[in-house]
Amino acid sequence: MYEISLMSQSDLKEAYEIEKTTNPTPWSKENFFSSFEVGHKSLACKYNKRIVGFIIFSHIKKESHLLSIAVEKDHQRSGAGSILLKTMINQSKVLGAKKIYLEVRSKNKVAINFYSKFKFIKDAIRTNYYSGDSPDDAVLMSLDI
């Protein structure tokens, strides 16, 4: 059974291993760790006490911003991502958010499908938002909560 908990500093290393294997252009280790230090909110999804997924988001007044979500490959399509996103939505509501924003690569059809299932809508395309080895446009999506 999947269990959601607040991510602690000691969970970061395990979570970063998932980031590296699931994101074509992963955050740098420094960005990943400093995200924790600057106070972004993060949740871990554990299976048998081991981290199999995580979500990171920021919250300011009436808005939350989903910054990163990933589930280890062997656990994908088993509901872990949904539990993480549902918990993030609930926490955002409790914090007073009315809207959640995110950006996703236009080529990441799996993630776009995932967010669409949660009724996120496509607001805009930001052309050439992602540069580097895997250039791509960003799809900006949002959800009223």
Ligand SMILES: CC(C)(COP(=O)(O)OP(=O)(O)OC[C@H]1O[C@@H](n2cnc3c(N)ncnc32)[C@H](O)[C@@H]1OP(=O)(O)O)[C@@H](O)C(=O)NCCC(=O)NCCS
């Ligand atoms: C996106 C991601 C977090 C989803 O997590 P997950 O645990 O696999 O998702 P769930 O099992 O909860 O799936 C929920 C729904 O998402 C959609 N979905 C998930 N995986 C999918 C796939 N491979 N193909 C099509 N739709 C998919 C489906 O609608 C699914 O519902 P269903 O299984 O009832 O059809 C996961 O695929 C992942 O880690 N991807 C790599 C990292 C990434 O792209 N992050 C997003 C960056 S913006």
